[in-house]
Amino acid sequence: MQAFSLQDGRLCAEAVPLDRIAEQVGTPAYVYSRAAIEAAWRGFDEALGEHPHLVCYAVKANSNLAVLQLLARLGSGFDIVSGGELERVLAAGGEPQKIVFSGVGKTAGEMRRALEVGIRCFNVESAAELTRLNDVAGELGVTAPVSLRVNPDVDAGTHPYISTGLRENKFGIDIREAEAVYRQAAEAPHLSVDGVDFHIGSQLTDLSPIADALARVLELVDRLAEQGITIRHLDVGGGLGIRYQDETPPAPEDYARVLLDGLADRDLTLFMEPGRAVVGNAGVLITRVEYLKDGPEQRFAIVDAAMNDLLRPALYDAWQAITPVRPRPDGEALAWDIVGPVCETGDFLGKQRTLALAEGDLLAVHSAGAYGFVMASNYNTRPRPPEVLVDGDQFHVVRAREPLAELWRGEQLLD
Numbered sequence: 001m002q003a004f005s006l007q008d009g010r011l012c013a014e015a016v017p018l019d020r021i022a023e024q025v026g027t028p029a030y031v032y033s034r035a036a037i038e039a040a041w042r043g044f045d046e047a048l049g050e051h052p053h054l055v056c057y058a059v060k061a062n063s064n065l066a067v068l069q070l071l072a073r074l075g076s077g078f079d080i081v082s083g084g085e086l087e088r089v090l091a092a093g094g095e096p097q098k099i100v101f102s103g104v105g106k107t108a109g110e111m112r113r114a115l116e117v118g119i120r121c122f123n124v125e126s127a128a129e130l131t132r133l134n135d136v137a138g139e140l141g142v143t144a145p146v147s148l149r150v151n152p153d154v155d156a157g158t159h160p161y162i163s164t165g166l167r168e169n170k171f172g173i174d175i176r177e178a179e180a181v182y183r184q185a186a187e188a189p190h191l192s193v194d195g196v197d198f199h200i201g202s203q204l205t206d207l208s209p210i211a212d213a214l215a216r217v218l219e220l221v222d223r224l225a226e227q228g229i230t231i232r233h234l235d236v237g238g239g240l241g242i243r244y245q246d247e248t249p250p251a252p253e254d255y256a257r258v259l260l261d262g263l264a265d266r267d268l269t270l271f272m273e274p275g276r277a278v279v280g281n282a283g284v285l286i287t288r289v290e291y292l293k294d295g296p297e298q299r300f301a302i303v304d305a306a307m308n309d310l311l312r313p314a315l316y317d318a319w320q321a322i323t324p325v326r327p328r329p330d331g332e333a334l335a336w337d338i339v340g341p342v343c344e345t346g347d348f349l350g351k352q353r354t355l356a357l358a359e360g361d362l363l364a365v366h367s368a369g370a371y372g373f374v375m376a377s378n379y380n381t382r383p384r385p386p387e388v389l390v391d392g393d394q395f396h397v398v399r400a401r402e403p404l405a406e407l408w409r410g411e412q413l414l415d
Protein backbone atom coordinates (compact mmCIF):
# COMPACT_ATOMS: atom_id res chain seq x y z
CA MET A 1 0.00 0.00 0.00
CA GLN A 2 2.99 2.32 0.34
CA ALA A 3 4.09 4.54 -2.52
CA PHE A 4 6.63 2.57 -4.41
CA SER A 5 10.21 3.50 -3.71
CA LEU A 6 13.37 3.08 -5.68
CA GLN A 7 16.50 2.28 -3.76
CA ASP A 8 19.79 2.67 -5.50
CA GLY A 9 18.06 2.52 -8.88
CA ARG A 10 16.28 -0.73 -8.07
CA LEU A 11 12.69 -1.58 -7.36
CA CYS A 12 12.66 -1.91 -3.61
CA ALA A 13 12.89 -5.52 -2.39
CA GLU A 14 14.40 -6.55 -5.73
CA ALA A 15 18.05 -6.80 -6.67
CA VAL A 16 18.10 -5.81 -10.36
CA PRO A 17 18.96 -2.19 -11.22
CA LEU A 18 16.49 -0.57 -13.61
CA ASP A 19 19.23 0.78 -15.86
CA ARG A 20 20.33 -2.78 -16.57
CA ILE A 21 16.81 -3.64 -17.64
CA ALA A 22 16.65 -0.51 -19.81
CA GLU A 23 19.91 -1.48 -21.52
CA GLN A 24 18.57 -4.89 -22.37
CA VAL A 25 14.96 -4.19 -23.39
CA GLY A 26 15.11 -0.49 -24.27
CA THR A 27 12.64 2.17 -23.18
CA PRO A 28 9.83 2.76 -22.53
CA ALA A 29 9.21 -0.44 -20.57
CA TYR A 30 6.98 -1.57 -17.74
CA VAL A 31 8.78 -3.26 -14.85
CA TYR A 32 6.93 -5.22 -12.17
CA SER A 33 8.09 -6.71 -8.89
CA ARG A 34 7.08 -10.28 -8.17
CA ALA A 35 7.70 -9.82 -4.44
CA ALA A 36 5.50 -6.70 -4.28
CA ILE A 37 2.61 -8.34 -6.19
CA GLU A 38 2.68 -11.44 -4.03
CA ALA A 39 2.93 -9.47 -0.78
CA ALA A 40 -0.05 -7.28 -1.73
CA TRP A 41 -2.23 -10.25 -2.69
CA ARG A 42 -1.34 -12.09 0.51
CA GLY A 43 -2.21 -8.94 2.45
CA PHE A 44 -5.84 -9.32 1.34
CA ASP A 45 -5.95 -13.08 1.73
CA GLU A 46 -4.49 -13.02 5.23
CA ALA A 47 -6.62 -10.08 6.36
CA LEU A 48 -9.72 -12.25 5.96
CA GLY A 49 -8.15 -14.92 8.15
CA GLU A 50 -10.28 -17.97 8.82
CA HIS A 51 -13.48 -16.46 7.46
CA PRO A 52 -14.45 -18.41 4.30
CA HIS A 53 -13.36 -16.20 1.42
CA LEU A 54 -12.01 -15.94 -2.10
CA VAL A 55 -9.78 -13.10 -3.28
CA CYS A 56 -10.63 -12.67 -6.98
CA TYR A 57 -7.93 -10.45 -8.47
CA ALA A 58 -9.48 -7.97 -10.96
CA VAL A 59 -7.75 -8.93 -14.19
CA LYS A 60 -8.45 -5.59 -15.85
CA ALA A 61 -5.85 -3.86 -13.67
CA ASN A 62 -2.94 -5.83 -15.15
CA SER A 63 -3.61 -8.85 -17.32
CA ASN A 64 -0.06 -9.89 -18.17
CA LEU A 65 -0.02 -13.70 -18.31
CA ALA A 66 2.96 -14.05 -15.98
CA VAL A 67 1.28 -11.79 -13.41
CA LEU A 68 -1.87 -13.90 -13.61
CA GLN A 69 0.21 -17.06 -13.34
CA LEU A 70 1.91 -15.84 -10.14
CA LEU A 71 -1.48 -15.11 -8.63
CA ALA A 72 -2.99 -18.40 -9.80
CA ARG A 73 -0.11 -20.22 -8.09
CA LEU A 74 -0.95 -18.41 -4.85
CA GLY A 75 -4.48 -19.80 -5.18
CA SER A 76 -6.09 -16.55 -6.29
CA GLY A 77 -9.50 -16.33 -7.89
CA PHE A 78 -10.09 -13.89 -10.74
CA ASP A 79 -12.66 -11.24 -11.58
CA ILE A 80 -13.02 -10.99 -15.37
CA VAL A 81 -15.01 -8.64 -17.59
CA SER A 82 -14.63 -10.15 -21.06
CA GLY A 83 -14.11 -13.35 -23.01
CA GLY A 84 -10.57 -12.19 -23.63
CA GLU A 85 -9.83 -11.96 -19.92
CA LEU A 86 -11.36 -15.41 -19.44
CA GLU A 87 -8.96 -16.90 -22.00
CA ARG A 88 -6.02 -15.12 -20.39
CA VAL A 89 -6.85 -16.54 -16.96
CA LEU A 90 -7.20 -20.04 -18.37
CA ALA A 91 -3.95 -19.69 -20.33
CA ALA A 92 -2.20 -18.62 -17.12
CA GLY A 93 -3.45 -21.65 -15.21
CA GLY A 94 -6.32 -20.03 -13.28
CA GLU A 95 -8.99 -22.37 -11.95
CA PRO A 96 -12.39 -21.89 -13.63
CA GLN A 97 -14.11 -22.58 -10.30
CA LYS A 98 -12.48 -19.45 -8.90
CA ILE A 99 -13.56 -17.07 -11.68
CA VAL A 100 -16.33 -14.50 -11.32
CA PHE A 101 -17.58 -12.70 -14.42
CA SER A 102 -18.52 -9.00 -14.04
CA GLY A 103 -19.55 -6.40 -16.61
CA VAL A 104 -22.70 -4.80 -18.01
CA GLY A 105 -22.48 -6.12 -21.57
CA LYS A 106 -21.73 -9.83 -21.59
CA THR A 107 -22.43 -11.34 -25.01
CA ALA A 108 -24.16 -14.70 -25.51
CA GLY A 109 -20.86 -16.07 -26.85
CA GLU A 110 -18.99 -14.98 -23.72
CA MET A 111 -21.65 -16.55 -21.52
CA ARG A 112 -21.50 -19.80 -23.47
CA ARG A 113 -17.74 -20.11 -23.12
CA ALA A 114 -17.83 -19.25 -19.42
CA LEU A 115 -20.52 -21.89 -18.85
CA GLU A 116 -18.58 -24.48 -20.84
CA VAL A 117 -15.47 -24.04 -18.70
CA GLY A 118 -17.55 -23.90 -15.52
CA ILE A 119 -16.84 -20.56 -13.87
CA ARG A 120 -17.81 -19.93 -10.26
CA CYS A 121 -20.36 -17.17 -10.73
CA PHE A 122 -21.83 -14.57 -13.10
CA ASN A 123 -22.23 -11.12 -11.56
CA VAL A 124 -25.38 -10.13 -13.42
CA GLU A 125 -25.98 -6.42 -13.93
CA SER A 126 -29.54 -6.21 -15.37
CA ALA A 127 -32.83 -8.10 -15.71
CA ALA A 128 -32.21 -8.35 -19.47
CA GLU A 129 -28.85 -10.01 -18.87
CA LEU A 130 -30.51 -12.49 -16.51
CA THR A 131 -32.98 -13.49 -19.24
CA ARG A 132 -30.18 -13.98 -21.75
CA LEU A 133 -28.08 -16.01 -19.33
CA ASN A 134 -31.03 -18.28 -18.55
CA ASP A 135 -31.58 -18.85 -22.30
CA VAL A 136 -27.91 -19.61 -22.98
CA ALA A 137 -27.66 -21.98 -20.01
CA GLY A 138 -30.87 -23.70 -21.18
CA GLU A 139 -29.44 -24.20 -24.69
CA LEU A 140 -26.37 -25.84 -23.16
CA GLY A 141 -28.43 -27.89 -20.70
CA VAL A 142 -26.61 -26.49 -17.66
CA THR A 143 -27.42 -24.29 -14.67
CA ALA A 144 -25.70 -20.92 -14.39
CA PRO A 145 -24.65 -19.76 -10.90
CA VAL A 146 -25.61 -16.11 -10.44
CA SER A 147 -25.08 -13.21 -8.15
CA LEU A 148 -26.81 -9.90 -8.82
CA ARG A 149 -24.64 -6.81 -8.82
CA VAL A 150 -26.73 -4.27 -6.99
CA ASN A 151 -26.20 -0.56 -7.23
CA PRO A 152 -26.47 0.68 -3.62
CA ASP A 153 -26.52 4.39 -4.56
CA VAL A 154 -23.62 5.56 -2.45
CA ASP A 155 -21.08 8.21 -3.34
CA ALA A 156 -17.66 6.59 -3.32
CA GLY A 157 -15.94 9.98 -3.29
CA THR A 158 -13.60 9.21 -6.17
CA HIS A 159 -13.01 10.54 -9.72
CA PRO A 160 -16.36 10.67 -11.57
CA TYR A 161 -15.04 8.46 -14.38
CA ILE A 162 -14.29 5.63 -11.94
CA SER A 163 -17.26 6.00 -9.57
CA THR A 164 -19.72 3.18 -10.20
CA GLY A 165 -22.12 2.93 -7.25
CA LEU A 166 -24.43 5.88 -7.87
CA ARG A 167 -27.95 5.46 -9.22
CA GLU A 168 -27.03 7.49 -12.32
CA ASN A 169 -24.14 5.12 -13.21
CA LYS A 170 -24.66 2.33 -15.76
CA PHE A 171 -23.55 -0.36 -13.31
CA GLY A 172 -25.61 -2.82 -11.34
CA ILE A 173 -29.31 -3.18 -10.58
CA ASP A 174 -30.95 -0.42 -8.58
CA ILE A 175 -31.14 -1.70 -5.03
CA ARG A 176 -34.85 -0.83 -4.91
CA GLU A 177 -35.52 -3.20 -7.81
CA ALA A 178 -33.18 -5.94 -6.68
CA GLU A 179 -35.77 -8.04 -4.82
CA ALA A 180 -37.97 -8.32 -7.90
CA VAL A 181 -35.00 -9.30 -10.07
CA TYR A 182 -33.94 -11.89 -7.47
CA ARG A 183 -37.42 -13.41 -7.67
CA GLN A 184 -37.03 -13.57 -11.46
CA ALA A 185 -33.67 -15.31 -10.97
CA ALA A 186 -35.03 -17.74 -8.39
CA GLU A 187 -37.86 -18.77 -10.74
CA ALA A 188 -35.66 -19.11 -13.84
CA PRO A 189 -35.20 -22.80 -14.67
CA HIS A 190 -31.55 -22.59 -15.71
CA LEU A 191 -30.18 -20.25 -13.04
CA SER A 192 -29.20 -20.86 -9.46
CA VAL A 193 -28.99 -17.89 -7.11
CA ASP A 194 -25.72 -18.02 -5.23
CA GLY A 195 -24.65 -14.54 -4.21
CA VAL A 196 -24.94 -10.80 -4.14
CA ASP A 197 -22.38 -8.32 -5.40
CA PHE A 198 -21.54 -4.63 -5.32
CA HIS A 199 -18.64 -2.48 -6.47
CA ILE A 200 -18.93 1.25 -5.86
CA GLY A 201 -15.81 2.62 -7.51
CA SER A 202 -12.06 2.59 -7.73
CA GLN A 203 -9.20 4.34 -5.88
CA LEU A 204 -11.27 4.55 -2.68
CA THR A 205 -9.35 6.04 0.21
CA ASP A 206 -12.15 6.07 2.77
CA LEU A 207 -13.93 3.02 4.15
CA SER A 208 -17.19 4.72 5.08
CA PRO A 209 -18.85 4.49 1.61
CA ILE A 210 -17.97 0.78 1.58
CA ALA A 211 -19.49 0.34 5.06
CA ASP A 212 -22.66 2.18 3.89
CA ALA A 213 -22.96 0.06 0.76
CA LEU A 214 -22.37 -3.10 2.79
CA ALA A 215 -25.11 -2.21 5.29
CA ARG A 216 -27.61 -1.58 2.48
CA VAL A 217 -26.76 -4.80 0.71
CA LEU A 218 -26.95 -6.84 3.92
CA GLU A 219 -30.45 -5.47 4.56
CA LEU A 220 -31.34 -6.79 1.12
CA VAL A 221 -29.81 -10.20 1.98
CA ASP A 222 -31.98 -10.34 5.12
CA ARG A 223 -35.15 -9.39 3.21
CA LEU A 224 -34.39 -12.05 0.60
CA ALA A 225 -33.93 -14.67 3.33
CA GLU A 226 -37.43 -13.87 4.62
CA GLN A 227 -38.71 -14.69 1.13
CA GLY A 228 -36.86 -17.99 1.04
CA ILE A 229 -34.04 -16.79 -1.26
CA THR A 230 -30.77 -17.82 0.34
CA ILE A 231 -27.62 -15.86 -0.46
CA ARG A 232 -24.44 -17.87 0.11
CA HIS A 233 -21.73 -15.45 -0.85
CA LEU A 234 -21.25 -11.70 -0.69
CA ASP A 235 -18.93 -10.15 -3.27
CA VAL A 236 -17.78 -6.72 -2.13
CA GLY A 237 -16.03 -5.84 -5.40
CA GLY A 238 -12.67 -4.10 -5.49
CA GLY A 239 -11.75 -0.47 -5.31
CA LEU A 240 -9.36 -0.10 -2.42
CA GLY A 241 -7.00 2.74 -3.30
CA ILE A 242 -3.23 3.04 -3.24
CA ARG A 243 -0.87 5.86 -2.39
CA TYR A 244 0.08 7.77 -5.55
CA GLN A 245 1.06 11.01 -3.83
CA ASP A 246 -0.14 11.69 -0.31
CA GLU A 247 -3.29 9.57 -0.06
CA THR A 248 -3.66 7.40 3.02
CA PRO A 249 -5.64 4.39 1.79
CA PRO A 250 -6.91 1.92 4.38
CA ALA A 251 -4.84 -1.18 5.05
CA PRO A 252 -6.38 -4.53 4.04
CA GLU A 253 -6.76 -5.41 7.76
CA ASP A 254 -8.91 -2.31 8.38
CA TYR A 255 -10.93 -3.06 5.28
CA ALA A 256 -11.41 -6.67 6.38
CA ARG A 257 -12.45 -5.55 9.87
CA VAL A 258 -15.21 -3.33 8.41
CA LEU A 259 -16.43 -6.20 6.25
CA LEU A 260 -16.36 -8.85 8.96
CA ASP A 261 -17.99 -6.54 11.53
CA GLY A 262 -20.71 -5.74 9.00
CA LEU A 263 -21.41 -9.41 8.30
CA ALA A 264 -21.88 -10.10 12.02
CA ASP A 265 -22.99 -13.73 12.39
CA ARG A 266 -24.40 -14.12 8.87
CA ASP A 267 -23.20 -17.26 7.17
CA LEU A 268 -21.78 -15.67 4.02
CA THR A 269 -18.59 -16.49 2.16
CA LEU A 270 -16.79 -13.26 1.26
CA PHE A 271 -15.50 -12.61 -2.25
CA MET A 272 -13.44 -9.55 -3.01
CA GLU A 273 -12.10 -8.23 -6.31
CA PRO A 274 -9.06 -6.03 -5.67
CA GLY A 275 -7.12 -4.90 -8.73
CA ARG A 276 -5.19 -1.69 -8.28
CA ALA A 277 -4.24 -2.47 -4.66
CA VAL A 278 -2.57 -5.74 -5.72
CA VAL A 279 -0.48 -4.50 -8.64
CA GLY A 280 -0.53 -0.67 -8.67
CA ASN A 281 2.49 -0.02 -6.52
CA ALA A 282 4.28 -3.12 -7.74
CA GLY A 283 5.23 -1.56 -11.06
CA VAL A 284 6.98 1.36 -12.71
CA LEU A 285 7.22 2.61 -16.26
CA ILE A 286 10.78 3.43 -17.20
CA THR A 287 11.41 6.05 -19.85
CA ARG A 288 14.39 8.00 -21.17
CA VAL A 289 14.71 11.74 -21.65
CA GLU A 290 15.12 12.35 -25.37
CA TYR A 291 15.27 16.16 -25.42
CA LEU A 292 15.19 19.09 -23.05
CA LYS A 293 13.37 22.03 -24.54
CA ASP A 294 13.05 25.56 -23.21
CA GLY A 295 9.69 26.93 -24.30
CA PRO A 296 8.87 30.63 -23.82
CA GLU A 297 6.52 29.79 -20.94
CA GLN A 298 7.58 26.37 -19.83
CA ARG A 299 10.44 23.88 -19.83
CA PHE A 300 9.69 20.51 -21.41
CA ALA A 301 11.44 17.21 -20.83
CA ILE A 302 10.45 15.17 -23.88
CA VAL A 303 10.64 11.50 -22.96
CA ASP A 304 10.17 8.35 -25.03
CA ALA A 305 6.99 7.24 -23.20
CA ALA A 306 3.69 8.84 -24.08
CA MET A 307 -0.04 8.81 -23.42
CA ASN A 308 -0.34 5.71 -25.59
CA ASP A 309 1.89 3.88 -23.07
CA LEU A 310 0.37 5.35 -19.88
CA LEU A 311 -3.02 7.01 -20.34
CA ARG A 312 -3.95 7.87 -16.74
CA PRO A 313 -2.41 11.39 -16.60
CA ALA A 314 -4.09 12.39 -19.89
CA LEU A 315 -7.43 10.72 -19.15
CA TYR A 316 -7.97 11.53 -15.47
CA ASP A 317 -5.36 14.21 -14.90
CA ALA A 318 -3.88 11.58 -12.59
CA TRP A 319 -0.71 12.37 -10.65
CA GLN A 320 1.99 9.69 -10.57
CA ALA A 321 5.43 10.24 -9.05
CA ILE A 322 8.29 10.60 -11.52
CA THR A 323 11.84 10.21 -10.27
CA PRO A 324 15.24 9.82 -11.91
CA VAL A 325 16.58 6.27 -11.65
CA ARG A 326 20.03 7.74 -10.91
CA PRO A 327 19.51 11.11 -9.22
CA ARG A 328 21.98 13.95 -9.95
CA PRO A 329 22.61 15.36 -6.47
CA ASP A 330 24.79 18.17 -7.87
CA GLY A 331 22.50 19.07 -10.78
CA GLU A 332 20.26 22.13 -10.82
CA ALA A 333 16.65 21.20 -10.02
CA LEU A 334 14.18 22.96 -12.36
CA ALA A 335 10.44 22.63 -12.96
CA TRP A 336 9.71 20.46 -16.01
CA ASP A 337 6.63 19.30 -17.82
CA ILE A 338 7.36 15.65 -18.63
CA VAL A 339 5.78 15.08 -22.05
CA GLY A 340 5.77 12.37 -24.70
CA PRO A 341 6.22 12.42 -28.48
CA VAL A 342 2.50 11.99 -29.32
CA CYS A 343 0.82 14.77 -31.27
CA GLU A 344 -1.63 15.87 -28.58
CA THR A 345 -1.30 18.67 -26.05
CA GLY A 346 -2.80 16.26 -23.52
CA ASP A 347 0.18 13.97 -23.95
CA PHE A 348 1.92 14.45 -20.64
CA LEU A 349 3.07 12.15 -17.85
CA GLY A 350 3.55 14.86 -15.26
CA LYS A 351 3.55 18.64 -15.01
CA GLN A 352 5.75 21.02 -13.08
CA ARG A 353 8.04 18.36 -11.67
CA THR A 354 11.11 19.77 -10.00
CA LEU A 355 14.01 17.62 -11.08
CA ALA A 356 17.68 17.87 -12.04
CA LEU A 357 17.68 16.39 -15.54
CA ALA A 358 19.97 15.84 -18.50
CA GLU A 359 19.24 14.34 -21.90
CA GLY A 360 19.59 10.57 -21.80
CA ASP A 361 18.53 10.28 -18.14
CA LEU A 362 16.37 7.33 -17.20
CA LEU A 363 13.17 8.18 -15.31
CA ALA A 364 10.72 5.96 -13.45
CA VAL A 365 7.02 6.75 -13.45
CA HIS A 366 5.78 5.16 -10.23
CA SER A 367 2.54 3.37 -9.34
CA ALA A 368 2.25 2.15 -12.91
CA GLY A 369 1.52 -1.52 -12.26
CA ALA A 370 -2.26 -1.03 -12.48
CA TYR A 371 -4.17 0.44 -15.42
CA GLY A 372 -0.84 1.02 -17.19
CA PHE A 373 0.00 -1.47 -19.93
CA VAL A 374 -3.63 -2.67 -20.10
CA MET A 375 -4.75 0.78 -21.24
CA ALA A 376 -1.86 1.23 -23.70
CA SER A 377 -2.65 1.65 -27.38
CA ASN A 378 -0.88 1.91 -30.71
CA TYR A 379 -1.87 5.56 -31.21
CA ASN A 380 0.57 7.33 -33.54
CA THR A 381 1.57 3.80 -34.67
CA ARG A 382 3.73 3.37 -31.61
CA PRO A 383 4.43 -0.18 -30.48
CA ARG A 384 3.22 -0.96 -26.97
CA PRO A 385 6.12 -1.23 -24.51
CA PRO A 386 7.62 -4.47 -23.24
CA GLU A 387 6.76 -5.81 -19.78
CA VAL A 388 9.43 -7.13 -17.45
CA LEU A 389 9.02 -9.04 -14.20
CA VAL A 390 11.79 -8.74 -11.63
CA ASP A 391 12.15 -11.75 -9.40
CA GLY A 392 14.89 -11.34 -6.78
CA ASP A 393 18.16 -10.97 -8.66
CA GLN A 394 16.71 -12.04 -12.01
CA PHE A 395 14.40 -10.46 -14.49
CA HIS A 396 12.19 -11.93 -17.17
CA VAL A 397 10.81 -10.21 -20.25
CA VAL A 398 7.20 -11.34 -19.86
CA ARG A 399 6.04 -9.52 -22.95
CA ALA A 400 8.31 -8.32 -25.74
CA ARG A 401 8.02 -4.91 -27.38
CA GLU A 402 5.67 -5.22 -30.37
CA PRO A 403 7.57 -5.42 -33.66
CA LEU A 404 6.46 -2.57 -35.97
CA ALA A 405 5.13 -4.91 -38.68
CA GLU A 406 2.72 -6.39 -36.11
CA LEU A 407 1.04 -3.01 -35.91
CA TRP A 408 -0.56 -3.41 -39.34
CA ARG A 409 -1.03 -7.17 -39.32
CA GLY A 410 -4.47 -8.07 -40.68
CA GLU A 411 -4.80 -4.85 -42.65
CA GLN A 412 -5.27 -5.13 -46.42
CA LEU A 413 -4.03 -2.92 -49.20
CA LEU A 414 -6.58 -2.42 -51.98
CA ASP A 415 -6.01 -4.19 -55.36
Ligand SMILES: Cc1ncc(COP(=O)(O)O)c(C=O)c1O
Nearest residue numbers: 058199202238239273274275276
Ligand atom coordinates in the same frame (compact mmCIF):
# COMPACT_ATOMS: atom_id res chain seq x y z
C1 LIG B 1 -16.64 -4.96 -10.93
C2 LIG B 1 -15.26 -4.52 -10.61
N1 LIG B 1 -14.54 -5.26 -9.76
C3 LIG B 1 -13.27 -4.92 -9.43
C4 LIG B 1 -12.69 -3.79 -9.96
C5 LIG B 1 -11.30 -3.50 -9.55
O1 LIG B 1 -11.17 -2.26 -9.02
P1 LIG B 1 -9.82 -1.78 -8.36
O2 LIG B 1 -8.75 -1.90 -9.37
O3 LIG B 1 -10.12 -0.36 -8.05
O4 LIG B 1 -9.59 -2.61 -7.17
C6 LIG B 1 -13.41 -2.98 -10.84
C7 LIG B 1 -12.85 -1.71 -11.36
O5 LIG B 1 -13.07 -0.66 -10.75
C8 LIG B 1 -14.74 -3.36 -11.19
O6 LIG B 1 -15.44 -2.64 -12.05
Ligand SMILES: N[C@@H](CCCC[NH3+])C(=O)O
Nearest residue numbers: 060162202203312370371
Ligand atom coordinates in the same frame (compact mmCIF):
# COMPACT_ATOMS: atom_id res chain seq x y z
N1 LIG C 1 -8.69 2.85 -15.33
C1 LIG C 1 -8.96 3.44 -14.06
C2 LIG C 1 -9.65 2.50 -13.14
C3 LIG C 1 -10.85 1.89 -13.73
C4 LIG C 1 -11.49 0.95 -12.82
C5 LIG C 1 -12.24 -0.05 -13.62
N2 LIG C 1 -13.47 -0.46 -13.03
C6 LIG C 1 -7.72 4.06 -13.47
O1 LIG C 1 -6.70 4.02 -14.04
O2 LIG C 1 -7.73 4.61 -12.42
